[in-house]
Every structure is written in structure tokens, then in C-alpha cells.
Amino acid sequence: MNERTKSIHSLVFLLQKNNCCEALLPVFLPGWRFYYVKKTKKKGKCMDFEQFKEELASSVKEIMYSKYGMEVEVEARTMEKMNSSYEALTVKPEDSIIGVNLNATALYQQYEKGIDIDVITSKAAELAESALNSRPDFDIDSFKDYSKMKRWH
Incomplete structure (x- = not known):
């Protein structure tokens, strides 16, 4: 697992652990050295x-x-x-x-x-x-x- 993949796994774990209402979805762009992070609504655990x-x-x-x-x-x-x-x-x-x-x-x-x-x-x-x-x-x-x-x- 490379550093970029480790960072993404850590980020997703942190969001799940905190029951975050918004999840970050990594999108890899071909030929680029970074990734784009798109916000998306996750069902549940968002209501006050x-x-x-x-x-x-x-x-x-x-x-x-x-x-x-x-x-x-x-x-x-x-x-x-x-x-x-x-x-x-x-x-x-x-x-x-x-x-x-x-x-x-x-x-x-x-x-x-x-x-x-x-x-x-x-x-x-x-x-x-x-x-x-x-x-x-x-x-x-x-x-x-x-x-x-x-x-x-």
C-alpha cells in the first residue's frame, strides 16, 4: 500500500469513526500525483x-x-x-x-x-x-x- 492509499484509508476511517454526515470520496485522476476529494451525503447519523x-x-x-x-x-x-x-x-x-x-x-x-x-x-x-x-x-x-x-x- 503506497502513502497516498494509506492517507485515504486513514481519512475514511476517521470519518466513519466520528459518524460524520459527509463522507469524502477520493477520485483518482489519471496521470496526476494528487487526488480530488468530492463531498457526498451519507445516509443517516446526520440529523440533529x-x-x-x-x-x-x-x-x-x-x-x-x-x-x-x-x-x-x-x-x-x-x-x-x-x-x-x-x-x-x-x-x-x-x-x-x-x-x-x-x-x-x-x-x-x-x-x-x-x-x-x-x-x-x-x-x-x-x-x-x-x-x-x-x-x-x-x-x-x-x-x-x-x-x-x-x-x-
């Missing part, structure tokens, strides 16, 4: 947290409809929990006020570790579908009706 949440929300909504036949609303919100907080996506059927929260912060940490976005969105949609279908069935309107609540007192 806000882009990740948007992608997660749209993908979960699409999967919930295409795979499970459920039309859902997906909203981002901050959840406060026991002296800590996290960013969540609330998934709820369009005709309901009750939904399930997906911890977007934890899912993004998985993404940063190298888990593919398609795997994350698929598992998140599967979790949401399971939670929505196993939720307790009760009449939420009775909790809003003061005259019914007054009789229980």
Missing part, C-alpha cells in the same frame, strides 16, 4: 434532535396508518417527571383525547449510538400501537360531566 423528532413523528404517523390502519395525531411536548424532564411525542387516535408518550430523548440517544432510523421508527410505532390497543376502556366524558360526578360524592 429537532430534525430527528420531525422524522420520527411523520414516520410513526405513516406506519400507524399503513401497518395498523390507525389514523393518529402526533404532537411533540416536554414531559416533567420526578425531578427530570424529557422530550416526548404523544401519539393518540384522531378521535381520542388519550394517547401514549414516546420518549424522543431516549430514542435519539439510540440513534446517536448508530441504530438505524427505520428500526427506531418501526419499533416506536409498534410500541404505540400496542399501548393504544391495551389501554383501559372507560368513558372519559363522564369525568367531564359535573352532574354525574356530583352523584358519586
Whole structure:
């Protein structure tokens, strides 16, 4: 392996190690003693947290409809929990006020570790579908009706 090839291998390794969003593609020009480096987008590991949440929300909504036949609303919100907080996506059927929260912060940490976005969105949609279908069935309107609540007192 000559010096030029060693340099290219080192450069590509460094980019892969740092999960760089842009990869450098060496192009050798015939008869030249140097190479041209062309930038190209590499799939994945390029999204910041806000882009990740948007992608997660749209993908979960699409999967919930295409795979499970459920039309859902997906909203981002901050959840406060026991002296800590996290960013969540609330998934709820369009005709309901009750939904399930997906911890977007934890899912993004998985993404940063190298888990593919398609795997994350698929598992998140599967979790949401399971939670929505196993939720307790009760009449939420009775909790809003003061005259019914007054009789229980």
C-alpha cells in the first residue's frame, strides 16, 4: 500500500469513526500525483434532535396508518417527571383525547449510538400501537360531566 492509499484509508476511517454526515470520496485522476476529494451525503447519523423528532413523528404517523390502519395525531411536548424532564411525542387516535408518550430523548440517544432510523421508527410505532390497543376502556366524558360526578360524592 503506497502513502497516498494509506492517507485515504486513514481519512475514511476517521470519518466513519466520528459518524460524520459527509463522507469524502477520493477520485483518482489519471496521470496526476494528487487526488480530488468530492463531498457526498451519507445516509443517516446526520440529523440533529429537532430534525430527528420531525422524522420520527411523520414516520410513526405513516406506519400507524399503513401497518395498523390507525389514523393518529402526533404532537411533540416536554414531559416533567420526578425531578427530570424529557422530550416526548404523544401519539393518540384522531378521535381520542388519550394517547401514549414516546420518549424522543431516549430514542435519539439510540440513534446517536448508530441504530438505524427505520428500526427506531418501526419499533416506536409498534410500541404505540400496542399501548393504544391495551389501554383501559372507560368513558372519559363522564369525568367531564359535573352532574354525574356530583352523584358519586
